[in-house]
Amino acid sequence: MESPKQSRKLVAEGGESIVDFDNKAFKPIPQAGIDLAVKAMNAGVMYRYQPKTKEASLTAAFEHNFAKYMGLKHAVGTNSCGSAMFIALNIVGVQPGDTILTNAFTFHAVPSVIEHARAIPVLVESNREWAMDPEDLDKKATETGAKVLLMSYMRGHVPDMDAIMEVVDKHGLILIEDCAHAYATLWNGQLLGTFGEIGCFSTQSSKGLSAGEGGIFVTNDDEHAARAVLYAGSYERLWMKHYDLDADLMDRLQNQVPGYSMRMQEVTAAMLTPQIDRLATIKQIHVENWNLLHSLIHDHPNIEIPMPLAQVDPFCDTMQFHLVGLSRDVADRFIDLMKEEGIPMQIFGARRNARDYRQWEYVKAHQDELKDTIANIEFACDLSMQPHLTQDNIRVMGQVILDVLAYIAEQSGQ
Numbered sequence: 091m092e093s094p095k096q097s098r099k100l101v102a103e104g105g106e107s108i109v110d111f112d113n114k115a116f117k118p119i120p121q122a123g124i125d126l127a128v129k130a131m132n133a134g135v136m137y138r139y140q141p142k143t144k145e146a147s148l149t150a151a152f153e154h155n156f157a158k159y160m161g162l163k164h165a166v167g168t169n170s171c172g173s174a175m176f177i178a179l180n181i182v183g184v185q186p187g188d189t190i191l192t193n194a195f196t197f198h199a200v201p202s203v204i205e206h207a208r209a210i211p212v213l214v215e216s217n218r219e220w221a222m223d224p225e226d227l228d229k230k231a232t233e234t235g236a237k238v239l240l241m242s243y244m245r246g247h248v249p250d251m252d253a254i255m256e257v258v259d260k261h262g263l264i265l266i267e268d269c270a271h272a273y274a275t276l277w278n279g280q281l282l283g284t285f286g287e288i289g290c291f292s293t294q295s296s297k298g299l300s301a302g303e304g305g306i307f308v309t310n311d312d313e314h315a316a317r318a319v320l321y322a323g324s325y326e327r328l329w330m331k332h333y334d335l336d337a338d339l340m341d342r343l344q345n346q347v348p349g350y351s352m353r354m355q356e357v358t359a360a361m362l363t364p365q366i367d368r369l370a371t372i373k374q375i376h377v378e379n380w381n382l383l384h385s386l387i388h389d390h391p392n393i394e395i396p397m398p399l400a401q402v403d404p405f406c407d408t409m410q411f412h413l414v415g416l417s418r419d420v421a422d423r424f425i426d427l428m429k430e431e432g433i434p435m436q437i438f439g440a441r442r443n444a445r446d447y448r449q450w451e452y453v454k455a456h457q458d459e460l461k462d463t464i465a466n467i468e469f470a471c472d473l474s475m476q477p478h479l480t481q482d483n484i485r486v487m488g489q490v491i492l493d494v495l496a497y498i499a500e501q502s503g504q
């Protein structure tokens with residue numbers, strides 16, 4: 091059998107792939123955002139507190155609009171989601187040595203933030219659909235007495251939120267939501283990021299709102315918002331250049347809270363300004379593309395795609411599936427061939443991936459061996475599906491996946 095590339099004539103004379111789309115290219119900044127950013131740079135106004143009033147600040151306006159979009163009272167821009175989560179841990183009073191419940195399956199930025207706060211992550215098992223297991227959460231909360239849950243919706247996967255909130259209530263946990271991958275994602279019609287005391291979003295390039303770097307802290311709690319503004323790095327009476335803060339509260343807290351220099355800057359806010367409105371359009375493209383790819387590959391015997399719970403309305407900007415019935419070597423060969431085809435993918439539990447908790451050597455985690463998580467990441471493939479991909483691109487992706495599987499089956503006899 092010819093290799094998939096040869097048989098589909100997808101390779102040019104020189105041998106390079108001619109799949110002419112890049113599934114990992116990130117979303118461009120809308121022209122209106124580029125214009126605002128250039129204007130800010132031309133004027134030399136890049137620092138969020140340079141404009142004389144909150145009305146003139148792009149960052150303050152973006153915060154105000156994002157809070158409105160979320161249906162929450164407050165949003166505070168930061169320089170990353172990691173910073174927003176670190177600020178959140180400080181606000182809820184985490185002390186060095188405290189235990190913090192979090193996902194065993196997430197990106198290493200999450201345990202890193204707990205380490206940054208000199209606290210100890212307690213890793214909670216993931217289920218087959220890569221979301222947090224509420225039963226294991228209950229067990230670990232009981233065993234450790236931890237009082238804070240930093241829960242990550244890794245790759246937009248949503249646990250049974252009713253069951254999670256029951257455990258949160260039962261143990262009196264403070265819930266902080268990591269929504270880096272969960273823009274415009276709902277459980278029973280309620281946006282993720284509104285279930286806990288604090289929600290944290292990322293505006294790093296691959297995310298739903300995309301600006302290279304950046305983060306957003308959201309809350310309904312006036313005092314949490316006040317502290318977040320101060321922790322991010324607001325001094326003297328600069329808090330007056332924010333919307334919706336209580337002046338008495340700010341004057342009282344002004345010099346009690348250290349400033350960690352984690353502010354969002356005007357150029358970031360400029361790039362983000364037109365992006366809230368495009369989230370719905372992007373989501374629709376993601377969902378249509380995801381459904382199409384699912385229909386093309388889900389019944390292949392080597393592919394298992396766990397579906398979200400019925401209550402979830404997902405963002406669908408990536409697809410994950412388990413490779414089943416393949417050895418480690420053959421699964422790795424699949425990834426290599428997909429890359430050669432011009433469609434890079436990864437397996438979470440292989441090749442020192444930063445989403446495999448066994449790689450977090452810096453974490454002095456309170457943990458047993460996490461058998462479910464290992465079983466659920468060992469052969470879990472991860473595919474980025476940015477919204478520039480057309481339905482034709484998706485059909486090519488689906489065909490390449492099937493062709494590569496057929497090719498390795500013939501080569502390996504598996």
Ligand SMILES: Cc1ncc(COP(=O)(O)O)c(C=O)c1O
Nearest residue numbers: 170171172197199270292294304
């Ligand atoms: C699940 C998850 N949470 C948090 C973060 C941290 O985001 P940031 O890079 O904005 O700090 C990331 C980064 O990719 C992530 O993947």
